[in-house]
Amino acid sequence: MNTKYYKTWEQYLAEHPEIDEKQAQVMKPKMQGYEDMMFSFIMFLLM
Amino acid sequence: MLDLQALTKAVGDLNEQQVLAMLKEFVATNPGNEETVAVVNACQQGMAIVGELFDQKEYFVGDLIFAGELLSSAIDILKPVLGGESTVTVGKIVLGTVEGDLHDIGKNIFKNMAEAAGFEVIDLGIDVPAATFVEKVKEIKPEIVGMSGVLTLALDSMKKTVDELKTAGLRDGVKVIIGGNPVTEEACRVIGADAFTTNAAEGVKICQGWVK
Amino acid sequence: MARERTQLFRDVIDGNIPKRVPVCVSFSIEFAIQYAGKNLAEAQWDTGQLEEIFDQICRDFYSDLLPVNAFRFPSFYKLLGARNFVMSSNGFLQHPEVEGLLQEEYDDFIASPYNCIIEKILPRLYTELDTDAATRALALAKAFKAFHDEMGNAVMIYGRLNQKYGYADINLFAGFTEAPFDFVADQLRGFKGISTDIRRVPDKVEAAVDAATPLMIKAGLQPFASKYNATFIPLHMAPFMRTKDFERFYWPSFKKLVDALAEAGHPSYLFVEHDWMRYLDHLYELPAGTIMRFEYGDPKLVKEKLGDKHIISGFYPVALLKTGTRQQCIDKAKEIIDILAPGGRYIFDFDKVPITLDSLNVENARAVLDYVAANAGY
Structure with a gap:
């Protein structure tokens, strides 16, 4: 999407090498979920 | 001298570049008043073509909006050479979107086209209470009052406005036209307006008929 | 009951002939509040009242799908200081003409639409986001919370x-997005702005619409794919454009959007607003099974051109429910059903959502809905 305001989980993970694999598994749906919720909200504000 | 027919055609085609180029060239020749009036007239004829093409479904609402923009850029260019007294107003219209309604696209199209046809339009904006219409009619003494609205509830506000004009003893001195999605012949009758339209170009024609 | 009704829609979506024409009508939140005799502004703020309000619509108007669907509430718009959704003096949430993006900002938008939205467009349309960084962060947090509270409450009620x-x-509203051109037109450039832009800076408009497309696709995706849950796309600007402008600026990105959603397993539910009769051949090209609710036009022509590929809905004139006699209203329903029902792929609906209580005669509306439910069997 070429923006600094939305990060995919892969982008986030690349910036946070301290997160181990096991933790990453449980973090992913939550972190990605909130990222997407904010995206949907922002877009809704313009529709 | 500017080719007036070509100018009319360029306005009708909404060919902005050509229109503006022609007008700039014209203004550079330091034209007299009479010539300038003829040029304004040619632009107005071009706008009439735009209205006709809209009726024929060659143009659509977006094109009418652009036509209004084009015309105001044209007038901006002509302003320096337009003498004060040369702009003949054919009549005055007090115009607004009625109380409770915030839509202004239809109103603005009508305003642009009415101005193009030589009317002086006093635009009261949106969500305009009946009292403001009454006050302005008193102050300006227009020939015509135009009320616009998109929501069905706008019809109630239109009726209220006409009623208050009556109460203030102003109703007989003006013609009232209503416009917008919800207006119908029946609504027009109930409201006590003189005419209704859902088509800005047609609305302007009705107004022209009134001031002739 | 629910199972039978679900089957009606599944049959329509699967291209089978259902037992009866399914009925899917919906009323605006304003209509529902007025019908319940409540105050418009109060009930839209105090959304705890909505269950009782919506219940009265469900009780009194026949539909096979939930006949209310509200998703704009004043709380979050007010918290953000919205200029694009404003409650007017009489309690109607209206959408004044706004300009979120200036003409000279097209290049910024094209380079990164989402950056431009966050940095420029939102602060222009939402005054509480046009503040210092900390105030802005808090305003957005409050609004986000309010949004999810309101939506959560609504979903529970539904x-x-x-x-x-x-x-x-x-669910025909399982997702929500807009045609990319409409997105750029409606709140970014405005009707006047876009109508001049397509003549003054056409290349930029085209590039901006293309840049917006991936965002609109993402916005329209649902968490799970199901052919029985659609993404709602209300269409706006096309009827106000010349066909050649439509073909350049509107259609390609819109088609791309609907195709991408279909590929991801989401059918689209289009509200085909105003007069699209010039564009029926274009609509035909959309993925099979796209649901199209028409506001205006010739049902015969639509059935003939689109009926074997898409699902048609709408056309029933709400205006008649106000002015017609009971019999005229029922006859009209019969006429429309006779045209659109043969062969299936048809859902009964009005041409538009009744916005205010006085936009129709309640008795007529009930008579028509009951008539369809009882008589539109195959």
């Missing part, structure tokens, strides 16, 4: 009403 009234278990 769930309970679905249960109570046994509505079909399909």
